[in-house]
Amino acid sequence: MATTMRLETFGDPRLDVFARLTDHQLRARIEAERGVLVAETHLVVEVALDEGVRPLSFLVDERHLDAAAPLLARAGDEVPAFVLPHDEMARLTGYNVTRGMLCAMERPAPLAVPEAVAGARRVAVVEDLVDVTNVGALFRSAAALGADAVILSPRCADPLVRRAVRTSMGTVFKLPWARAEAAEWPQGTFGLLREEGFACYAMALEPGAVPLDDPSLLHAEKRALVFGSEGYGLSRAALDACDRSVIIPMSRGVDSLNVAASSAVAFWQLFR
Numbered sequence: 001m002a003t004t005m006r007l008e009t010f011g012d013p014r015l016d017v018f019a020r021l022t023d024h025q026l027r028a029r030i031e032a033e034r035g036v037l038v039a040e041t042h043l044v045v046e047v048a049l050d051e052g053v054r055p056l057s058f059l060v061d062e063r064h065l066d067a068a069a070p071l072l073a074r075a076g077d078e079v080p081a082f083v084l085p086h087d088e089m090a091r092l093t094g095y096n097v098t099r100g101m102l103c104a105m106e107r108p109a110p111l112a113v114p115e116a117v118a119g120a121r122r123v124a125v126v127e128d129l130v131d132v133t134n135v136g137a138l139f140r141s142a143a144a145l146g147a148d149a150v151i152l153s154p155r156c157a158d159p160l161v162r163r164a165v166r167t168s169m170g171t172v173f174k175l176p177w178a179r180a181e182a183a184e185w186p187q188g189t190f191g192l193l194r195e196e197g198f199a200c201y202a203m204a205l206e207p208g209a210v211p212l213d214d215p216s217l218l219h220a221e222k223r224a225l226v227f228g229s230e231g232y233g234l235s236r237a238a239l240d241a242c243d244r245s246v247i248i249p250m251s252r253g254v255d256s257l258n259v260a261a262s263s264a265v266a267f268w269q270l271f272r
Helices: 012-020 022-034 042-050 062-072 114-116 132-144 162-167 185-196 236-241 259-270
Strands: 003-006 036-040 055-061 080-084 101-106 122-126 149-152 177-179 198-203 222-227 244-246
Touching: 003 062, 003 149, 012 036, 012 055, 012 080, 012 101, 036 162, 042 055, 042 062, 042 101, 042 162, 055 062, 062 080, 062 101, 101 236, 114 149, 114 177, 114 185, 122 132, 122 185, 122 259, 132 149, 132 162, 149 244, 185 198, 198 236, 198 259, 222 259
Parallel strands: 003 080, 055 080, 122 149, 122 222, 149 177, 198 222, 198 244
Antiparallel strands: 036 101, 055 101
């Protein structure tokens, strides 16, 4: 069981990983270098532990210590569980979403694209999403609605930063995912998918795009849905690398949905 250590203030340097990394870009850079991620809430920590992610340290509100006991029992004695008074815990940014528990964990070893898609039939491909909340929401929808794996472009936001992990409800640990190599994006990546038998559908308002409910989209046994950035959508190179473009028909003059919403609709229609 994790070794409980009571602290008096969140200013203690042993809590730096939890308390001092408030800017998500800084957090992403430091975590990537140290191989550390931070999971928030009992539920997310439980999912991570279930998927074999190794805990490095816990931070628990003293009011939640009894509720945290089953999770702390899953860690070895060498793992510290820092306990803060409630008032000190409340000073942490985002306390209302931590639900009294955070866990610093070792980042899982990255997969290569061929490893992530091995045996998959439904794959989400994401190019250059920059909002970590959107990345986390897409992972949650992908896991819930039938995706077998996720491929990220080289410049896509990190799914393992704190907010993305939380928004995903821990599903970033459940789905195999890989970041494409810069030299392979996009032609090499889509070429690999075609070699594996995937039809690649770009979610984009392009000439000749077909509605999402077009029956011909179901003919392919293996399907990859491709989503672009929040601002400009998919790059020309990615569009050209796809087999077809697909749209969600809109009403009342709305031209598009946020990628978190559009991906959920698309997954439901083509991955279920």
